[in-house]
Amino acid sequence: MIGVDFELTTEHRLIQQTVRDFATREVGPVAAELDRTSRFPRELIARAADLGLMGVMVPEAYGGSGLDTIAYLIAIEEIASACASTAVVISVNNSLICDPLLRHGSEDLKRRYLPGLATGRLLGCYCLTEPQAGSDAANVQTQARREGDHWVLTGTKIFVTNGVEADVCIVYARTDQEPGARGISAFVVEKEWPGVTVGKVEKKLGIRASSTCEIVLEQCRVPADHLLGERARGFRVALSTLDGGRLGIAAQAVGLARAALEISAAYAAQRHQFGRPIAEFQAVQWMLADMATRTDAARLLMHRAAVLRDRGRPYTKEAAMAKLFASETAMWAAHKAVQIHGGYGYIQDYPVERFFRDAKITEIYEGTSEIQRLVIARHVLGMH
């Protein structure tokens, strides 16, 4: 009989319970303070690494946890429900660094970097975006010039998550003077190498405990064997990486939406106006009902994409749908959460104020909502 199973496996449930315990006991209690001080959650990342959260899908042979995409998304959702900043630090390391290294890296690169990245000894960052290459990611201007057995990289990357603390960067640069996507290659660059510096550190609306900065490359010499994937095929590496990355952001958004719902439901049950809990008013009930429905729908879209990915099937459209719907749900749910809390939702005494600020970025990074719609539309129209 053909059926659709919406139940998590025992292992997935236990992973969920374990990460939820970690998020509740250790992440949640410090999330507001991390946000207020814009402090990188170093101790939490070390603990996350102990549990195996920094390389969830990295095989055990390379020091990872050897789990599947669903397990990874469950973990990110749980962390994000407590702290969206901590979730994105973990998500970037997993989706944007470990994953492309695993899929496109040489055996030597994998052995050199994955064990450190998966165990928290190293942290990764992803250097794609440039001032003139945001949604138009193929417009990368960073240049890579061949000199003997090295490539020499020069250019400026912006909006690099984890950039301040990272040890390993995946950098996209133009190795060939072909137009658009065709001349781009991907490199693995150590941040300590001469010619790599941290530029401006951004002050942000939300996810303030994760760093976002410029990474400036000035005549940075990168060994030729640090090319990730084939020369001039870097844009394919970028796109396939972003498919997985989008699921990580979808999970972050679902975690945020769920937290907004749970906290709003609890608040509505205890907040009295006109002599009764506001949860008894239909206006509030409808908001909670819609938050719950959209959050569930977002999670189901995300898990469907994850199942396709784990089966080795194409999932670009499904990942874009999950990311689009989950991020817009997070923003919408945070908006409603503030509304349910009224004036208390607008002040920092309640976490929904932070959720509101944190949620916005999910509609922007790793592909804006407009880019997700573009990807989906191209699939619908057979134009991909």
Add this chain to the structure above:
Amino acid sequence: MDIIVCLKQVVDPELPQTEFAIEPATGRQVREGRPLVISTYDENALEVALQLKDRGGGKVTVLTLGPQAVISDAFRLALAMGADEMVVVDDPRGPDRLGGEKAAILAAAIRRIGRFDLVLTGCESADWTERVVAPVLAEALSAACVTFVSRVEAADGTLMVRRMADEGFHRVEVRLPAVLSVASDESNRPRLPKLKDILAAKRKPVHVWPVADMPAAPGDLAAGVEVREVVIPQRTTRCEFLEGESAEQAAALAQRLRDLKLL
């Protein structure tokens, strides 16, 4: 050191009060449809065992008594945390047996497991709170017994343990084999398993033994205690207004609190 940790499965004590129900006819707690977890202090006992293993090696076996069909995911977590194997004494009546009976069956299971240096239990279960399993087990196994232990250190064939006491603690040296009941302490907060160990736990041995195979003497199974009635206490609140000016109200309040022996 070979350690056996007795874990009891209980209805999640964190559930809201409205989820707590008793079958009027039998007096048994309704478990069906409720999430089941490892009883609170039992997790502390497991953590103590795992720390002893981390420091000095050996083997940790977890032992539970209850219907095998409803052994919950929580026990997989015990294996993921680092226990080496699990023994389930399959007993449909398990959750409803009183402490003395349970201890007799657990003692039989421990004799069947064979070699052990130390048996750990929680200091009390989250449902019945009888606190009798550890002492009865110790008697049945001819082992030393210390209850309400918060810390344990292995020391050259013996154990140095810290036993909670009024306004302080006792330090007790215990010979092996021993049975300890463990209380919570900052040093034995249950660890979280690593994600990869959750997968690996699936491959660890789980032995299921029918309760009928546990040769507990019928006399041991006589609880010596009869439960006549199980009721949920009805809490009522009453509000009393004290008359007069503030000073008079304060004096009257103090007097009322004294009358109620709250001051």
